Ligand code: GLC
């Protein structure tokens with residue numbers, strides 16, 4: 001595969017609302033991010049992916065954009081955005097923007113116009129249908145509340161489509177004017193010196209609502225090819241699609257370089273290993289931890305040298321990984337480090353979500369008024385109204401899977417409000433900030449933070465981490481993930497016990513070795529007979 005500027009990079013996702021408040025209003029902002037660039041430099045990351053900072057009424061915390069070319073006043077100004085790009089660049093850090101173009105806010109000027117009349121020039125920017133026998137055009141459901149995806153507009157007598165909240169009307173990508181307006185906006189940001197785009201629910205832009213096709217519509221890939229040609233194609237930018245529907249074969253359609261679409265898509269199926277195939281994500285079953293190995297292995301094999309994996313375990317939509325896949329009490333540190341070693345030594349580009357590098361955990365709420373996330377609130381109301389769950393059961397579900405778990409403020413130190421703000425934050429801070437915080441992590445040489453720092457460094461020091469061929473090691477326990485990475489005569493062996501149980505490991509061909517990196521103090525490791533401790537993980541350079 002062609003070499004790219006980001007091959008040895010690591011991306012760090014910032015959820016601006018919760019990263020750092022600079023002016024004491026309880027809401028994170030751009031100046032706050034700028035003030036923490038030293039920290040990011042110390043961690044060693046190369047790229048920031050900024051969740052949306054555009055003007056928005058915050059129905060869905062910025063994923064409902066009212067103006068793509070203005071900054072949300074709560075976050076700061078365009079000048080501060082430019083300063084962030086500049087000051088990051090001075091530290092060798094690039095900035096990737098979130099591109100939310102499946103839908104806009106209903107407060108976007110396009111929609112305000114579109115609503116005015118059926119013959120308004122912007123009407124066709126959105127998807128309008130006449131009622132059928134006085135009802136919705138069909139039974140398509142919206143993602144966030146399971147209600148209809150069609151909202152009736154009294155004034156003009158038609159329904160508009162919204163796959164998320166009704167304040168997030170879907171754009172009509174079949175309209176060339178929409179596509180051109182989006183490309184123009186993208187070029188505006190490219191000219192500001194950004195390094196790429198993370199594309200929100202991009203698998204939905206080719207939808208055919210009349211045929212009830214939501215993802216992977218017939219023209220999806222045509223639109224992405226057109227976007228590539230008209231915006232980032234010649235600029236060598238980093239593009240990553242959020243495509244929940246993409247299995248490894250679909251992923252290749254987006255990402256094979258010769259297709260001229262995107263560089264990579266997120267692999268997100270791992271987050272569903274505790275879910276039922278046909279139920280709401282909030283109803284969980286016992287986690288199938290061996291599924292992690294099966295999934296990541298499958299993607300490694302399929303993408304291999306054809307295109308790039310996006311290595312991710314956390315983001316602003318998912319629970320915290322130590323809580324979901326590790327152990328947030330007895331083995332919090334060991335399991336957080338294990339998950340990092342297991343994931344970031346794979347082939348692909350690593351993404352770290354703010355707080356993951358210090359092992360932040362889920363945050364439990366005790367009543368619905370403590371919840372901000374729209375999706376969780378809708379779920380709660382639905383299951384209470386239908387009598388399906390008691391209040392406590394509904395909260396238990398939300399505490400496991402709700403999106404607020406990852407959105408609580410960044411825990412910087414043990415002062416009131418965790419160093420995030422001087423005022424009560426917009427969303428309560430996790431009470432464990434007094435022990436789990438950046439200050440504590442930086443002072444402890446064995447902290448999770450330094451495992452991340454070392455992993456990032458290894459990437460720069462050992463080409464095998466970036467370019468090495470991937471091979472699954474067979475003949476190990478199904479709940480132990482072991483693989484090798486080989487490049488120009490150098491072989492790295494990665495072993496991760498995914499569980500709390502001890503596990504036997506026997507790889508006689510490797511014999512006695514020492515670890516480059518591990519989550520337990522290690523002397524010489526005898527790989528012909530090794531008993532792995534709970535969540536034990538290590539990287540060895542085979543000698
Ligand atoms: C994506 C975002 C999520 C948002 C949704 C609608 O899944 O990551 O936060 O709510 O799209 O824009």
Ligand code: CA
Pocket residue numbers: 021022023024025026027028029074
């Ligand atoms: Ca602020």
